Amino acid sequence: MGIMPNDPLNGLTEAEAVERRATYGDNRLPPAPSVPAWRRLAAELTHFFALLLWVAALLALISGLPELTAAIALVVVINALFAFAQERRAEHAAAAMQDMVPHTVRVRRSGELRQLPAADLVVDDVALLAAGDRVPADGVVVEAHSLELNTSIITGESVPVVADVGDDLTGATFVVQGQGLMQVTAVGTHTRLASLADLTRSVTRPASPLALEMRRVVWTIATIAIATGVVFLVAALVARSDLQNAVTFAIGVTVALVPEALLPTVTLSLALGAQRIAKRHAVVRHLESVETLGSVTFICTDKTGTLTRNEMQVVQVWTPLGSVQIEGDGYAPTATIVGSLEAREAAGEVALTARVCSSGEAVEKDQSWIAQGDPMEAAIDALVARLGLSRPSSPSRIFPFDPHRRRMSALKDGEVLVKGAADTVLPVCRGEESTLAAVGQTAHAMASSGLRVLAVASRQCGSDEPRDAVEAERHLTLLGLVGLSDPARPDASVALRACREAGIKVAMITGDHPATAWAVAEQVGLAMGERTVVTGAELPPEGDRLGELLDHDGVVVARVTPEQKLAITAALQSRGLVVAMTGDGVNDGPALQEADIGIAMGASGSDVAREASDLVLLDDDFATIVATVEQGRGTFLNVRRFLTYHLSDNVAELFPLVLWALSGGAFPLALGVLQILALDLATDTLSAVALGGEQPHGRVMRRPPVSGRLLNQTVARRAFGLLGPTEALLALAAFLAVLVAGGWTWWSVPAPALLAQASGAYFITVVTAQSANAFACRSSTLTPWALGWTTNRLLLISVVVEFVFALALLVLPPIADFLGQASPPLWGWSIALAAPAVLLLVDAVDKKLRLVRHQKRASSAD
DSSP: OOOOOOTTTTBOHHHHHHHHHHHHSSOOOOOOOOOOOOHHOOOOSHHHHHHHHHHHHHHHTTOOOOOHHHHHHHHHHHHHHHHHHHHHHHHHHHHHHTTTSSOEEEEEETTEEEEEGGGGOOOTTTEEETOOBBSSSSEEEEEEEEEEOHHHHHHHSOOEEEEETEEEEEETOOEEEEEEEEEEEEEEGOOOOHHHGGGSOOOOOOOOOHHHHHHHHHHHHHHHHHHHHHHHHHHHHTTTTOHHHHHHHHHHHHHHHHHHHHHHHHHHHHHHHHHHHHHTTTESSSTTTHHHHHHHHHOOOOOOTBBOOOOEEEEEEEEEEEEEEEEEEETTOOOOEEHHHHHHHHHHHHHHHHTTHHHEEEETTTTTEEESOOOHHHHHHHHHTTTOOOEEEEEEEEOOTTTTTTTEEEEETEEEEEEEHHHHGGBBSSSSSHHHHHHHHHHHHHHHEEEEEEEEEEEOEEETOOOOOHHSSSBBBEEEEEEEOOOOOOTHHHHOHHHTTTEEEEEEEOOOHHHHHHHHHHHHHHOOSOOEEEEESOSSSHHHHHHHHHSSSEEESSSOHHHHHHHHHHHHHHHTOOOOEEESSGHHHHHHHHHEEEEETTTTTTTTHHHHOOOESSSSOOOOOHHHHHHHHHHHHHHHHHHHHHHHHHHHHHHHHHHHHHHTSOOOOOOOOOOHHIIIIIIIIHHHHHHTTTTOOOGGGSSSEEESOOSHHHHHHHIIIIIOOOOOOOHHHHHHHHHHHTOOOOOOOOHHHHHHHHHHHHHHHHHHHHHHHHTTTTSSOOOHHOOOOOOHHHHHHHHHHHHHHHHHHHHHHHHHHHHTOOOOOHHHHHEEEEEEEHHHHHHHHHHHHHHHHHHHHHHHHO
């Protein structure tokens, strides 16, 4: 530890900070150990689908089919490389987004309070700590006011530890109560945490709903593929096919049903969703949460900073000698003051008392005044300047604010100074009961106009200093009330209307006065007709009654404790709701972890809240929550889109094998196993990726939340009952047209050259039909021309690339001969080129009929 050159109130100079940073480096931990690239690639080569294909390759080798073995191995390797690349891309995207989460620290430099990135902290810096902060580096306490820390990341013990002056602090622990100052003793790689390498490894999270659903889909498809392969192996043997042909046939069936690119496409879709959410000023901390966002049915939102701008300014000070009105702009030190001389002097005493109980400041940066620290405290600091007063000196002792007392107090020059919620300060004040009741009515009136109201009081204690907050905060003399304005966000009402159109209920959960909360609810359009305000004290303890009480749109719950937020989350979840809960305080962590989606405030929230959350709002804006829900819905639907696309292709690939089997081998086999593998490479991967990146459509927020099975009735009906059979019949028509035009008669054996041309016709028809299918799968209700052909440019590029690749497989003699196909004659090409239009027409008719049926059901219900 260095020798501090300055008083803790001054801290280092900039020159000293630069010198120390050059000596000790940045305050960054070493990167967590990563899994080697070869192990990641090995994992992609050995997941369940890959193992299934390896077994198929081994059976082909045993059966004396080295070409088939090599082809299957090639498919596995190419898909593994693709998946590996997408995993790396998703990992890099997630790491980049994590860097977006703000982690700053307040330090004293040259006597001024500054907010810096934690990475810029240096040895001997003096950092301020408050409840909810993460200790930014190793250090020693130089000032403490009821300072308690959660050191479980180091000790494993969750009980808070009291920290006094002279105690050592370890970086990455959390302040759970109180506040204080620390002198930094070690940064970055020199800290204790950096020496504990195993602590840098992430805790294994439970499987997400999407992961569980994907596991179910994978096992379902794999079971069907294996069972179907076995059935057709037996069928081939019963049809008196030789063993080699029977094995080839069974392998072909199994391979046709395995969507090899499904898993990497899901990962990429989630990563793209997370990147788009980041562009909307939010950071997803876990990729799986992108899907969960789309299932949200109930949002519990805070008021301050989320529905309002969290840009507070004092607009009214009430004192027993009269009221003062303040008209200013933001946190600037200039304003118009309206009030009598006596009232202004009394307001000055109120402002100075409240300022002693505050640490936030209004500071000038880039020629504008901003809040540094708590915006409410910065507004009080600005009020002191607007009244022409100087900042008071720091108190000798502080009893910090906590959510249960809803007050904080300070000792200074033999006096107890208190600020807090009016309904908690007035009961500990002296005076006539009628007088205090009248003050309470004044506070209620101010709150009803939408102001946040603080009461300020004091008492003389002389040399008999109180031992704790309870002893300090009694027999007080009321000095006045402070009314703070926090304008509503202009886009909050639009976002709330979007929630209602989307079938999402919204409740305001706030610690503010119920009158203030309801006034803001009315301003932003959250309030729904009849006044529905419940205070924390009125909440029933029984979970079922609590859930029934709050399961309504537009409910306002005021004066809520963090423990009650946890109970509210559990009660709503017990009613089958998917709950998103916002929070910013240190005690909000349990509720954020319990919620299906925990949403932390990035601009004003505590480090504890961010660590416990799934989503961090960089702008603290409610509209951003709605935007992320929209993206989550789009991502979930994207998974269904490319699942429909995959399975439709599988139907077309399996169809000729079924015909061959049902005919006992008499009907020519239109598609071989090598061609199926080529189709999987030519038509599945790129277009599936493009579908996974589909932007949310305008109607996605005009329907109920998306949830349920990925492989649901709609996916199954479209893939197995409409799109897949249409592709198969079109390809079969091309196959038969070439055979019949070449002189083939039913149940005869076609010439090898003719069969190769017919097989090529089937192959290229599947390719062209799949190109159209990719556009059809963009929506289960809208046609491609309704969506716009160019609104997914990646899909356009993918379709062109896939067609060129498939064309090369068809017309290049060495490759075509290896696959057992040839370029078809005119009849085959005519059907292949007409297939996209036919498939899109069939899809459009189906969507129109479904729309008519839906409208009829809706009208009959009305």
